[in-house]
Amino acid sequence: MARMTVKEGARLLNEMNDRSREVFRRVVEAYLATGDPVGSRTLTRAMSEKISAATIRNVMQDLEYLGLLDSPHVSAGRIPTQQGLRMFVDALLEVRDLNDTDRQQIDATFGSNESDIGHLMGRVGAALSGATQVASLVLAPKHEAALRHVEFVQLGPDRALVVLVFADGHVENRIFHPPPGQTPSSMREAANFVTALAEGRTVSELRRAMAREITTRRREIDDLARQLVESGMAVWADAGEPTERLIVRGRSNLLEQGAGSEDLERIRELFDDLERKRDIAEFLELTDEGEGVRIFIGSENKLFSLSGSSLVVSPYMNADRKIVGAVGVIGPTRLNYGRIVPIVDYTAQLLGRMISDRS
Missing domain, CATH: 3.30.390.60 (Heat-inducible transcription repressor hrca homolog; domain 3)
Incomplete structure (x- = not known):
């Protein structure tokens, strides 16, 4: 499936009326929070206007026709499609400010006097995984000292x-x-x-x-x-x-995310990919468009064969403003993007500052 561009998502969102936009947003937010399909009766209690479950079902059918929602089982509610998640992330996602607890957890890692860059990167990965409760990926910089x-x-x-x-x-x-x-x-x-x-x-x-x-x-x-x-x-x-530069932490967090046998099979495939470090050279290339966090959802994530995962990644730079590494997290598509994006962004900024200071 071709990736929906930001422009296409914005156009589609503008063509929707207020009710359709609200139904879509609430379905995605509820799915990201619980991982479960969202039914019309659930939405009747959450909508800003009082409307019937039958009306909401009609709206959800329209959104399904547009390719934004899907019904995994008959009469089991709706979940967002990959295209729906992409449109939500690009146009409706509310990125929160980094909370004090997450900031302190990341800061504590950088506060150590660890001299070995590999060990420090491992600690950074562990802190990032602990804060986000998914797996973290840290691509350490090449060591080019004499x-x-x-x-x-x-x-x-x-x-x-x-x-x-x-x-x-x-x-x-x-x-x-x-x-x-x-x-x-x-x-x-x-x-x-x-x-x-x-x-x-x-x-x-x-x-x-x-x-x-x-x-x-x-x-x-x-x-x-x-x-x-x-x-x-x-x-x-x-x-x-590259296989020595990539540090993976928090695989066990992914097991806790998998409820059904299908989820566990996807996680097993992801573990296999991580063990083989597939296409790790591309991990840094994903960030070559400049600063900032990038989100790859499902099949957009070409790093791993698994289509049921999302990658949130950001580059970090040295004192010469050259990209030397990357940091990110990988997990199910129903990540808490609004909370994870500022955590990844903050970690990348601190890594860049640390690398610049050491050089």
Whole structure:
């Protein structure tokens, strides 16, 4: 289904009379609050004018004809369609001010003296998930500080650890599979070779320098050490980086949102997508249109194959006003958008400020 544009939604809303607009708004608000279909008798008690249930049913039928409402079961009330939710979010959503409790919960995370950016991002994700009661996604910025030292550590016959120490004190540990036959001697030689090249260079610059040096100094480098360095380069390849940069917290919150077997199946599919980190490179691209929170509803959310979820996401920027990461939440389409949007926006602003201060 093609996404309804803001302009199309506004035009359709303007063509509706006051009664139809109110019925539509109250159906969506009630659905977002409860997750249940909304019946005509329920609306008779909520409407600003006294009208019969039969009149409301006629209005709901008209809204269903327009593609804004749907009836999941016969005589079971109505729920908004994806198009209906999009029109509501674009034209009728009332975004609340951030309340003090949510503000304090997010502020407490940034008030810590955590030096490791990965751990801090994890804490931010946990706070965001706790405040919104759905799953959070935090895309950490690439670490482009200069390197100071590199170390290889054998963990087993087929597992090794590469330790990257940056000039700003940041430390990253990454596990990879080294070529067979490595010895303590080849490990030391590989580490010395890489460290000699690394000092003063970023990871991206080091990868390019290593490729040149291995080619020109092939005879000087022990064969095992050369294989170790070459296999270790895959750890720093851009293709592998997004999976390490994406931090997911609060999956258990999604299980609490799923009532029926259909909901649980959708959540299972979402878990699978999150585990595979599908198309995570696109997560940042979703925010490339500038500042501000963006909402993707149902099938608009191309990041994940699941159509029954919504993604609320905002970029954050460094001191140079360059987008370096993104933060958001993912959950069922019946999210409390009015409350979640300011939470995501505030978290993104604080992340940007923190990144700018650290740089």
